[in-house]
Amino acid sequence: MVEILxxxxxxxxxxxxxxxxxxxxxxxxxxxxxxIRDLRDKGITIIYISHRINxxxxxxxxxxxxxxxxxxxxxxxxxxxxxxxxxxxxxxxxLSESLYSKKIFIDAxxxxxxxxxxxxxxxxxxxxIGFELHEGVITVSQMIYGLEGKDTGEITFKNExxxxxxxxxxxxxxxxxxxxxxxxxxxxxxxxxxxxxxxPKMDELSTxxxxxxxxxxxxxxxxxxxxxxxxxxxxxxxxxxxxxxxQKLMISMCIGTNPELMIVNEPTRGxxxxxxxxxxxxxxxxxxxxxxxxxxxxDLPELMGLCDRIYVMKNKSIVGELAGDQIDExxxxxxxxxSGRC
Amino acid sequence: xxxxxxxTSAPISRKKxxxxxxxxxxxxxxxxxxxxxxxxxxxxxxRNIYSILYGVSFQFFAIIGFTYLMIMGEIDxxxxxxxxxxxxFMGYLMVxxxxxxxxxxxxxxxxxxxxxxxxxxxxxxxxxxxxMVTIATLTLIRGxxxxxxxxxxxxxxxxxxxxxxxxxxxxxxITIIAMVVLVIVLEILLKKSAMFKRMYFVGENRQTARIYxxxxxxxxxxxxxxxxxxxxxxxILISSRVSYADTAIGLGLEFxxxxxxxxxxxxxxxxxxxxxxxxxxLIFLATILNGMVIFNIEPLLQQLIIGVILIxxxxxxxxxxxxx
Numbered sequence: 001m002v003e004i005l006x007x008x009x010x011x012x013x014x015x016x017x018x019x020x021x022x023x024x025x026x027x028x029x030x031x032x033x034x035x036i037r038d039l040r041d042k043g044i045t046i047i048y049i050s051h052r053i054n055x056x057x058x059x060x061x062x063x064x065x066x067x068x069x070x071x072x073x074x075x076x077x078x079x080x081x082x083x084x085x086x087x088x089x090x091x092x093x094x095l096s097e098s099l100y101s102k103k104i105f106i107d108a109x110x111x112x113x114x115x116x117x118x119x120x121x122x123x124x125x126x127x128x129i130g131f132e133l134h135e136g137v138i139t140v141s142q143m144i145y146g147l148e149g150k151d152t153g154e155i156t157f158k159n160e161x162x163x164x165x166x167x168x169x170x171x172x173x174x175x176x177x178x179x180x181x182x183x184x185x186x187x188x189x190x191x192x193x194x195x196x197x198x199x200p201k202m203d204e205l206s207t208x209x210x211x212x213x214x215x216x217x218x219x220x221x222x223x224x225x226x227x228x229x230x231x232x233x234x235x236x237x238x239x240x241x242x243x244x245x246x247q248k249l250m251i252s253m254c255i256g257t258n259p260e261l262m263i264v265n266e267p268t269r270g271x272x273x274x275x276x277x278x279x280x281x282x283x284x285x286x287x288x289x290x291x292x293x294x295x296x297x298x299d300l301p302e303l304m305g306l307c308d309r310i311y312v313m314k315n316k317s318i319v320g321e322l323a324g325d326q327i328d329e330x331x332x333x334x335x336x337x338x339s340g341r342c
Numbered sequence: 343x344x345x346x347x348x349x350t351s352a353p354i355s356r357k358k359x360x361x362x363x364x365x366x367x368x369x370x371x372x373x374x375x376x377x378x379x380x381x382x383x384x385x386x387x388x389r390n391i392y393s394i395l396y397g398v399s400f401q402f403f404a405i406i407g408f409t410y411l412m413i414m415g416e417i418d419x420x421x422x423x424x425x426x427x428x429x430x431f432m433g434y435l436m437v438x439x440x441x442x443x444x445x446x447x448x449x450x451x452x453x454x455x456x457x458x459x460x461x462x463x464x465x466x467x468x469x470x471x472x473x474m475v476t477i478a479t480l481t482l483i484r485g486x487x488x489x490x491x492x493x494x495x496x497x498x499x500x501x502x503x504x505x506x507x508x509x510x511x512x513x514x515x516i517t518i519i520a521m522v523v524l525v526i527v528l529e530i531l532l533k534k535s536a537m538f539k540r541m542y543f544v545g546e547n548r549q550t551a552r553i554y555x556x557x558x559x560x561x562x563x564x565x566x567x568x569x570x571x572x573x574x575x576x577x578i579l580i581s582s583r584v585s586y587a588d589t590a591i592g593l594g595l596e597f598x599x600x601x602x603x604x605x606x607x608x609x610x611x612x613x614x615x616x617x618x619x620x621x622x623x624l625i626f627l628a629t630i631l632n633g634m635v636i637f638n639i640e641p642l643l644q645q646l647i648i649g650v651i652l653i654x655x656x657x658x659x660x661x662x663x664x665x666x
Binding site: 018095145167168170171172177178184185186188190191195199200202203205206209210211213228 | 550
């Protein structure tokens with residue numbers, strides 16, 4: 001935000017913003033939108049590059065779409081333009097269904113509890129929170145994966161109290177974590193796709209510690225196909241792939257282990273809409289196969305499309321729980337009060 | 343992106359793209375070798391080559407763990423001191439305390455392994471910078487060794503210990519045979535074994551490795567211990583060859599190893615390196631020094647040359663690997 005303001009305050013005539021909101025929350029985004037509108041009224045030209053279609057639609061006068069490095073078309077935003085128009089131009093085909101088709105709610109509160117977090121807290125970071133995940137249903141990510149220390153709190157998985165919350169122990173129980181920042185951690189950008197794929201299940205893919213290279217190649221190829229990852233060969237480094245393909249590779253690393261539970265943090269950050277809808281499909285598919293999901297996301301439509309229940313957090317605490325029909329944008333924003341739609 | 347056309351059944355290539363990087367050092371070493379063979383009569387004699395390899399075979403032990411740690415993104419600058427300490431300590435036990443050969447060797451190796459584990463523990467548990475910690479242990483262990491030098495002034499090691507480095511199998515020194523066997527075995531393990539593969543993952547991105555359940559801390563402590571153990575084995579053998587407690591043993595060895603490892607493809611930023619590469623790096627350095635002796639170049643310049651090579655290799659490493 002400071003960086004954006006610094007750049008704006010310099011009295012420029014043309015300002016180029018590349019994904020300015022990817023690091024901002026809803027509140028800040030609203031403010032930025034207001035600032036951009038003010039600047040536009042002052043006659044300053046702004047080039048705004050973003051994957052977030054609603055933002056683009058909201059503030060642009062003209063919208064140009066690029067796909068696969070090529071110019072596709074330019075729209076005049078005269079008020080008749082809809083998100084679907086832009087999305088289909090971006091994806092290159094008509095979407096038969098809306099991108100965020102509402103998930104059919106499965107009420108499972110009667111089912112046994114599958115995963116339960118109680119009184120999880122950390123000084124100055126998190127007030128005690130707790131939530132439950134019932135069998136057959138999908139639901140503070142790094143903490144519950146043991147990457148961050150906690151002060152108090154208990155986690156129960158399949159009626160068994162987890163005593164050691166560390167990645168190796170959780171992996172043994174087939175609980176996996178998808179990190180929100182694949183560049184920082186989650187994907188080895190400089191090692192081949194096959195190396196990445198085998199990382200969470202090296203023991204399975206080796207005999208007496210010797211790697212079974214053909215099994216690894218088969219396994220990698222299977223998931224490259226399944227998730228239609230665009231990659232020239234299985235040893236290609238993720239660094240040379242697009243964001244969407246990197247993300248798909250990272251998700252296939254996790255799904256490849258047949259997890260019982262996946263803790264997913266911002267599953268579609270900084271990727272194009274095509275890959276985004278694919279990833280949503282994979283998550284829903286895996287959920288249908290019986291994988292439980294806990295999804296952390298700042299993308300509300302995404303949560304609405306994927307989740308049966310949503311917990312809203314504010315000021316380090318859970319402020320509300322919504323399930324099934326209760327889930328709509330207004331209710332979520334009402335809970336997160338003060339950050340209404342702009 | 344159109345997903346419908348992408349999911350074709352055409353096979354996905356399994357060919358690895360050829361990597362020139364790992365062959366650069368081989369090419370440079372080879373050209374130096376050819377140059378020296380033509381430029382001098384004495385270089386390409388069996389005796390000369392044999393003596394180069396014999397010299398390298400001692401340092402080779404020390405570079406094993408050193409390379410592993412570099413792959414994991416850590417560095418162990420204490421190897422030179424451990425190299426000096428192990429032999430002197432063993433000699434001290436034999437000369438002054440009259441301990442027999444094998445127990446003396448065992449005690450010395452054990453002490454070195456414990457020191458390595460302690461270093462690893464400090465680095466892992468308190469997240470200390472391994473370069474700083476091992477500069478401290480370098481000084482500390484060197485200090486201990488100088489006590490032995492003083493205590494054994496004028497004494498030579500017992501014949502049993504002096505004999506160690508002279509053991510031959512079919513007219514070839516055992517250290518050379520060990521070097522060749524270890525290069526082959528360790529190189530295969532490094533490429534094929536899940537255990538060793540994890541070191542590369544940790545070196546490239548510790549956080550990522552952690553998410554996917556790799557116990558990087560445990561592996562690091564083990565590798566610091568192995569680094570100390572391997573350096574100690576090399577140190578005992580070189581002491582056996584030198585035959586008395588010489589302050590010059592292992593002095594500056596850490597920088598020679600660093601140069602060789604970086605030349606051999608290891609990176610200060612972790613995630614890269616191989617035992618074969620490091621070994622060729624060592625042979626390359628030894629060949630340069632050998633060439634300088636043949637051409638009667640002032641021995642004091644040797645340090646300078648190693649310094650220059652180190653700067654060049656660090657420069658190349660940074661250009662290739664930083665920002666990854």
